[in-house]
Amino acid sequence: MAKDAPYTVTVYVAAPGTPLKNGGTSAAGHMYLAVTHDGVTRSYGFAPREHGARSGPGAVTDKDVDEYQNPFYARKMEISKEQYEKIIAYSTEPGKHGFAQQYNGLSNSCIDFTWGALNHAGLHRQVKSQQDTSFEGALKPLDNKSEIQSIRAPYPDSKLNSEVHHEMPKRTLMQRLISENDVHEGVRGDPMLSQIREKVAELDAANGRTFDSTSERVSASLYVLAKENGLSRVDQVMLSERTPNATAAENIFIVQGERNDPGHLRASMPTAQAAQTPVEASLERGEQLANANQQTQQLAAQAEQTQSQEREAALRRMG
Known part of the structure; x- marks a missing residue:
């Protein structure tokens, strides 16, 4: 009896500015996954039906693997047939598994969807010595990289397990603000x-x-x-x-x-x-105003401290 072909899942993190196959770049970044068996890859992500909307009706997407070019990070893991089937079941009918299909960039996004599918398959982020079975993801796609890396590989010795890193894409200033976390x-x-x-x-x-x-x-x-x-x-x-x-x-x-x-x-x-x-x-001008305000506050604090010291010195002389 021939051995069944292996099953894998790959979790992707695309940074803001990632080039898109059909032109343009990703405005805020994206997180999605794909499962592969016997040469067939199925891609799953979640996005607003109306492109660019920050909230509204959402839909499962099936072309992210082809659409996002050279995403910043990807982790591939060999998984069991049961885990493979659970990811597909969750991703094709997320509503049956408690995932609301109303998109919200802050509370119900591609990140929540991807972690929902992973959690359903028993692929959880690791917190110290425990698995966080209800983790819904960090707010920004890039913040999820370390959490994805913490997942325990079902088959730690598999030669199929791998990580891929690409350089950060060219980004507009606003995209840099979105992606920079520190x-x-x-x-x-x-x-x-x-x-x-x-x-x-x-x-x-x-x-x-x-x-x-x-x-x-x-x-x-x-x-x-x-x-x-x-x-x-x-x-x-x-x-x-x-x-x-x-x-x-x-x-x-x-x-x-x-x-x-x-x-x-x-x-x-x-x-x-x-x-x-x-x-x-505008943002350069905003930086200037913020810095000027900070300097004004520092000068005011220094002046107040100087006046306080002068008053104390005067009182000592009088005493």
């Missing part, structure tokens, strides 16, 4: 930038648009506007209404607080300017 200063670590991007995405959706490169430029421009006007957060992003002297959407507003609150803060700029200013220029 930067916490200036604009890169400011949660207000993410907050503004969320509000711009909501505005896009309300106007029948998807978040795109123009939205990125608008978000970065509004971040600078907020910093220049002393806002500490952005609760709303709005377009101006039509008036006798101006067309609709001529200006774009950011608001801190409720609009009906007399104490709310707001600032505005021409919408065209916000949409045309390069992201790199």
